[in-house]
Amino acid sequence: MRSLRLSGALLLFAVLVTACSIGPQQPEPPPPPPPVPSEPEVSDGAPLRHITPDQVADAVPRPDPILSLGNKSPYTVNGETYEVLDEHHRYRERGIASWYGTKFDGRKTSNGEVYDLYAASAAHKTLPIPCYARVTNLDNGRSVIVRVNDRGPFHSDRLIDLSYGAAVKLGYMEHGTAPVEVEVLTVAGVDDRRGTPLGDYRYLQLGAYSTEDSARQLTSRLASEIDAPVFVAPVETAGKLLYRVRIGPLNSNEALLVLQEQLEAGGYGSGQLLP
Numbered sequence: 001m002r003s004l005r006l007s008g009a010l011l012l013f014a015v016l017v018t019a020c021s022i023g024p025q026q027p028e029p030p031p032p033p034p035p036v037p038s039e040p041e042v043s044d045g046a047p048l049r050h051i052t053p054d055q056v057a058d059a060v061p062r063p064d065p066i067l068s069l070g071n072k073s074p075y076t077v078n079g080e081t082y083e084v085l086d087e088h089h090r091y092r093e094r095g096i097a098s099w100y101g102t103k104f105d106g107r108k109t110s111n112g113e114v115y116d117l118y119a120a121s122a123a124h125k126t127l128p129i130p131c132y133a134r135v136t137n138l139d140n141g142r143s144v145i146v147r148v149n150d151r152g153p154f155h156s157d158r159l160i161d162l163s164y165g166a167a168v169k170l171g172y173m174e175h176g177t178a179p180v181e182v183e184v185l186t187v188a189g190v191d192d193r194r195g196t197p198l199g200d201y202r203y204l205q206l207g208a209y210s211t212e213d214s215a216r217q218l219t220s221r222l223a224s225e226i227d228a229p230v231f232v233a234p235v236e237t238a239g240k241l242l243y244r245v246r247i248g249p250l251n252s253n254e255a256l257l258v259l260q261e262q263l264e265a266g267g268y269g270s271g272q273l274l275p
Contacts (some may be wrong), residue, residue: 025149044103056169058145059120061132061187064254071113072130077154091184095159098177099167109150112270113246123150123161137170144169203248204271216242
């Protein structure tokens with residue numbers, strides 16, 4: 001009997017020791033949340049519709065006014081400060097040209113124009129925009145006249161960024177870069193940033209809508225906020241009717257600049273310049 005009591009006591013002691021060593025059960029930690037997929041970076045490149053050099057027309061120089069839009073000076077990008085050239089008519093320089101394409105196609109350039117990758121245009125760090133330049137590929141002697149209407153390329157080893165079309169015409173699109181000479185073309189009658197002639201720019205377009213009601217709503221809002229004529233201009237394109245909201249005509253650079261500042265302050269953007 002005594003041995004049974006001793007065995008029972010030993011068994012109870014073993015159970016207590018085991019319980020103490022195990023302790024209270026802790027809940028399992030929740031699994032970590034799945035990683036959030038990052039937005040894929042849109043890469044630049046050539047369009048699906050390829051063209052040949054003879055399909056690229058030279059830009060036609062014209063006496064465009066050089067406005068403040070896109071010509072802020074000095075300006076800073078990636079910690080580097082640049083100044084737009086006051087005297088650019090005798091500009092001639094050699095360096096490396098690159099090109100840009102689908103990533104920027106349809107977006108606004110630095111002076112509010114819309115980038116067309118098939119047109120002969122270019123981006124430059126310090127030339128006033130818009131201006132015109134003859135770019136010559138020093139490897140093969142080919143030349144193209146481009147309209148400089150954008151800023152860049154912001155790489156220390158590159159002089160100018162050409163549109164896809166201009167790069168095709170110069171024969172270096174597949175190589176990515178080429179040594180070039182850039183020579184600014186002098187155009188009679190070009191206004192400087194402080195002048196008053198408007199040149200060929202007389203209108204701003206703020207959008208094109210598929211319904212006339214949407215265009216009229218924007219027109220009504222603008223009419224109460226700006227001191228310039230606002231109207232809807234219908235146009236048929238690709239078998240569809242679009243309603244374009246336009247402002248103008250304007251009679252001076254000063255009026256155009258004031259209007260763009262009003263639009264920017266109202267959250268409308270700077271608009272697209274039109275002749």
